[in-house]
Amino acid sequence: MIETSALRCGYGKKEVLKGISLRIRQGEMAGVLGPNGSGKTTLLLALTGVVRSTSGTVRVAGEEIRDRKPNWIARQIASVPQRAEISFGFKCLSLVLMGRYPYMQGWGDYSPQDMEAALTAMEETRSTHLAHRMINEVSGGEAQIVVIARALAQQTPILLLDEATSNLDVARKLEVFDLLSEKNRKGMTLVCVMHDLNLAALYCPRLIFLKHGQVALDGPTEDIFNDRNLSEVYDTEIRVGAHPVTGSPQAHFVPRGRSRVTAGSLGPG
Amino acid sequence: MEKMTIDHTGREQIKARESRFRRRFHLALSGMVVAILISVFLAATYGRFDLSAAEVLRAIMAGLGLRSESATDSTSTVVVFHIRLSRIFLSSLVGLALAVAGVAFQGILRNPLADPFTLGVSTGAAFGASMAIFFGLGAEATLGIGLLPLASLAGAVTALVTVIALARVDGQLRRDSMVLAGIVVATFLAALISLLKSLDEESVSSIVFWVMGSFQGRGWSHVGFALPYTLVGLILVGAHAHELDLLTLGDTQARQLGVDVNRVRMRILLGASLLTAAAVSVSGVIGFVGLIVPHLVRITIGPEHRRLLVLSGLLGMILLTWSDVVARTALPAGEELPVGVVTALLGGPFFCLLLKSKKELRSLD
Numbered sequence: 001m002i003e004t005s006a007l008r009c010g011y012g013k014k015e016v017l018k019g020i021s022l023r024i025r026q027g028e029m030a031g032v033l034g035p036n037g038s039g040k041t042t043l044l045l046a047l048t049g050v051v052r053s054t055s056g057t058v059r060v061a062g063e064e065i066r067d068r069k070p071n072w073i074a075r076q077i078a079s080v081p082q083r084a085e086i087s088f089g090f091k092c093l094s095l096v097l098m099g100r101y102p103y104m105q106g107w108g109d110y111s112p113q114d115m116e117a118a119l120t121a122m123e124e125t126r127s128t129h130l131a132h133r134m135i136n137e138v139s140g141g142e143a144q145i146v147v148i149a150r151a152l153a154q155q156t157p158i159l160l161l162d163e164a165t166s167n168l169d170v171a172r173k174l175e176v177f178d179l180l181s182e183k184n185r186k187g188m189t190l191v192c193v194m195h196d197l198n199l200a201a202l203y204c205p206r207l208i209f210l211k212h213g214q215v216a217l218d219g220p221t222e223d224i225f226n227d228r229n230l231s232e233v234y235d236t237e238i239r240v241g242a243h244p245v246t247g248s249p250q251a252h253f254v255p256r257g258r259s260r261v262t263a264g265s266l267g268p269g
Numbered sequence: 270m271e272k273m274t275i276d277h278t279g280r281e282q283i284k285a286r287e288s289r290f291r292r293r294f295h296l297a298l299s300g301m302v303v304a305i306l307i308s309v310f311l312a313a314t315y316g317r318f319d320l321s322a323a324e325v326l327r328a329i330m331a332g333l334g335l336r337s338e339s340a341t342d343s344t345s346t347v348v349v350f351h352i353r354l355s356r357i358f359l360s361s362l363v364g365l366a367l368a369v370a371g372v373a374f375q376g377i378l379r380n381p382l383a384d385p386f387t388l389g390v391s392t393g394a395a396f397g398a399s400m401a402i403f404f405g406l407g408a409e410a411t412l413g414i415g416l417l418p419l420a421s422l423a424g425a426v427t428a429l430v431t432v433i434a435l436a437r438v439d440g441q442l443r444r445d446s447m448v449l450a451g452i453v454v455a456t457f458l459a460a461l462i463s464l465l466k467s468l469d470e471e472s473v474s475s476i477v478f479w480v481m482g483s484f485q486g487r488g489w490s491h492v493g494f495a496l497p498y499t500l501v502g503l504i505l506v507g508a509h510a511h512e513l514d515l516l517t518l519g520d521t522q523a524r525q526l527g528v529d530v531n532r533v534r535m536r537i538l539l540g541a542s543l544l545t546a547a548a549v550s551v552s553g554v555i556g557f558v559g560l561i562v563p564h565l566v567r568i569t570i571g572p573e574h575r576r577l578l579v580l581s582g583l584l585g586m587i588l589l590t591w592s593d594v595v596a597r598t599a600l601p602a603g604e605e606l607p608v609g610v611v612t613a614l615l616g617g618p619f620f621c622l623l624l625k626s627k628k629e630l631r632s633l634d
Contacts (some may be wrong), residue, residue: 090517
């Protein structure tokens, strides 16, 4: 579904991604993790053709992305950006309707089907009550939900999320990820850039760790989410334990001063 | 099951509210159209030559060929139809063009202070036109369409490109530096226009005309002159109303939502420059219309560009029609004010208010 091979790209002279090869199959839900500046956001921008590759390829649904028009790409991939910078005072409903732009034809306005799709997306994200509020007057978390609704209104087979729940409280975070899991079970392919390791381990069956613009780790969560791997990627001592209810691996961070080095655990170096 | 029903009523309520908004927009639209028709008629009753409303109506009918004129009517027909009405049409056309160009510039540059005047685009257009006249190309025409607007367009585009290049800091367009760059470019070009004028008294007509803008002595030929360019500009901008909405989200989001950002932006900038050029080539530099009108409309109906473009265009027509009425009747003894003076007197304080209104600016950061 999504395939990159030896993908290199960056901004100006600064190369951010240094040879990324990934294959994400249809119906996967993958979490992309890694320290700041490792290239997570750039990867998502490269997958949607916003940042052009300097070498290597990006293929979506078998088609090379640089050959396709933006509105074709927008019918394949919806994106939820990290910071939705929305300055003009659009109604939240108008913003969600913008997700229907790739389906518009000619000079007309949004069709009744577009309106239905937008309202369905708002119902799914439980944001209908925001429909006639101004996007620049709702809270940061509410705006994030509205942008997620816009991405769902795009009705694409692939959804990319960049820190999409960072401004949400715990309950809303889980609600959004429950919804995303459900979409995933129905066949949607999801790639979520996340900082919250534990949320990623709870919801994503596959994790991809980036570091210094390269893939550091890639595999099923239960195989790679362990003390050694996490500590190495983040250069910090991290212990992994089982989630008391689901059994998924969960990370526990050890404050630097409290690091008890015992046999079998990680020593310095 | 119960949740489903609640959701469904929510959906119907939202749709009902949307159609209420649509009805209200159509009401505003028809209100504006009626206001324009009344404006045209009322504006035609003002002037040096004292005519009653009935005489004006008769003269308009005669001018349109709907009524045969008697000998006594012919003077009033000339005054009303050929002098006043042509000016009213021209000021409407210019008001429409400048207001729509203002909406386009503000949307695409995500800058509430942008308008053809503050960006230096108008002065660029005036400079282009002055150059053409200076080199004796002012009267040239191809296929009956004057070339002056093309020279204006070249000036407008050059000024715009310069301003954008000056205002770009680390690849980011900054709002304050853009207006600053606009002022620098406009002042510089105004000085060049003065220079051209002093080099050749004969060919470059009144400098006040180019720098302050006026409809004095303009007629139907000027309407015909600016009309084709204005129409092309309106189509270029109007066809991309939805894209203007998406572009306010920034390039990245617009592209991820399917907008071919670079191509669309080029077309809209070209359209807005064409509108400015067409307006300036027949009326000189008229400031602030493209600033006041879009803001008043945006405050009332919100930022969606389809509606914003239509209502701003219509309000621009009304505003400039009446500004011109003031310009030609304010002074005693038949003297005329440049209409640019009237709009600047209205627009200057408005611009300051806008600059001061923290809420509006903060929301655009």
